[in-house]
Amino acid sequence: MDIKKLEAWYDKNHRKLLFRETKDPYKIWISEIMLQQTQVETVLPFFEKFIHKYPNVKALSLADEEGLKKDVEGLGYYRRFKYLLKAAKYIVDHHDSIFPKSYEEVIKLPGVGKYTAGAIMSIAYHKPYSALDGNVIRVLSRYLNLNDDFRIEKNRKKLDDINQSYIELANPHTYTQAMMELGATICRPKKPKCEICPLNEHCLAYELNIQETLPFLSKLKDKKLFQYITLKIYDHDQHIFLRKRTEDLLEGMYEYPQFDSESIYDVISLLEEKNILIDVIEDMGNYKHIFTHQIWEMHIYEVILITGVDPEWIKVKQDNLMNLPMAVAHRKIK
Ligand code: SF4
Known part of the structure; x- marks a missing residue:
């Protein structure tokens, strides 16, 4: 691979992103966690505010989980921020609040996998550790014309080894970022800009003019459809009832109580069995929210609580609703 040409291209052309202009391992760590499954444009405003509020590991370690999730509401995949907080506390306890410098220590941090550790080590510390993300998979599979299924772990490992062999010949700080940037801006999934790509000579x-056929990624299983009756439950005293999720998806986020059912009458009967009486005030119609692996179809009702309460429900002042971390799937319900 023409690594020198790739690095020169990056030096001259890369976007001046806030988190690419720093060698602070803390900031690089935060940015890499935020960028997991999330677009750069979405991350940028969150990153800026986050670093302003939590400028270092110590400040982050003092955050409370609920407040932290509120700060990142809208980014999705909230479990990563639970791990982020856990990792900050770990660094305070085990590394005297200083971000660890060795790969072995970095990969021990909660929520940090091989990719994130490789990105931190190469970008912050100039150490040759491969960071293979979706962008790099695309560039390498095309450059080398590899049509293995990169959803399969052993094939990713093979590509990771190849990437490792390249980074060992490169300036790791520049190489990792150049590959990510090339994948994001030039070697795009559709209509790659091959004419101006620094790797075009040997790609x-x-x-073979088969760029858009690669990489080969087998289809993910179809999204699962869930149908819910979702209740905005009020009392006569300006309160609304929420539930804090305990499920893996959106754990720790607040939601309106919802029921795996297609009929409000079934829900009313179910609540009556628990001695909870509600009165329906308004049928608000259907809302749909699409996650990566599932779809929620929610039929929303506004109801008044007459008597009883479910132990899982949490009574909240209506004007405090905006201060709580809430899943976007429910936040968008007006
Ligand atoms: S030449 Fe085209 S397909 Fe090959 S790496 Fe560059 S942008 Fe991607």
Whole structure:
């Protein structure tokens, strides 16, 4: 691979992103966690505010989980921020609040996998550790014309080894970022800009004109559809009732109580069995929210609580609703 050409291209052309202009391992760590499954444009405003509020590991370690989730409401995949907080506390306890410097220590942090550890080590510390993300998979599979299924772990491992062999010949700080940037801006999934790509001279996919057929990724299982009756439950005293999620998806986020059912009458009967009486005030219609692996179809009702309460429900002042971390799937319900 023409690594020198790739690095020169990056030095001259990269976007001046806030988190690419720093070598502070703390900031690089935060940015890499935020960028997991999330677009750069979405992350940027969150990152800026986050670093302002939590400028270092110590400040982050003092955050409370609920407040932290509120700060990142809208980014999705909230479990990563639970781990982020756990990792900050771990660094305070085990590394005297200083971000660890060795790969072995970095990969021990909660929520940090091989990719994130590789990104931190190479970008912050100039150490040759591969960071293979979706962008890098795309660039390498095309450059080398590899049509293995990169959803399969052993094939990713093979590509990771190849990436490792390249980074060992490169300036790790520049190489990792150059590959990510190339994948994001030039070697895009559709219509890659091969004419201006620094790797075009030896790129096999370009030569064969098969760029858009790679990488090969087998189809994910179809999204699962869930149908819910979702209740905005009020009392006569300006309160609304919420539930704090304990499920893996959106754990710790607040939601309106919802029921795995298609009929409000079934829900009313179910609540009556628990000695909870409600009165329906308004049928608010259907809302749909699409996650990566599932779809929620929610039929929303506004109801008044007459008597009883479910132990899982939490009574909240209506004007405090905006201060709580809430799943976007429910926040968008007006
Ligand atoms: S030449 Fe085209 S397909 Fe090959 S790496 Fe560059 S942008 Fe991707």
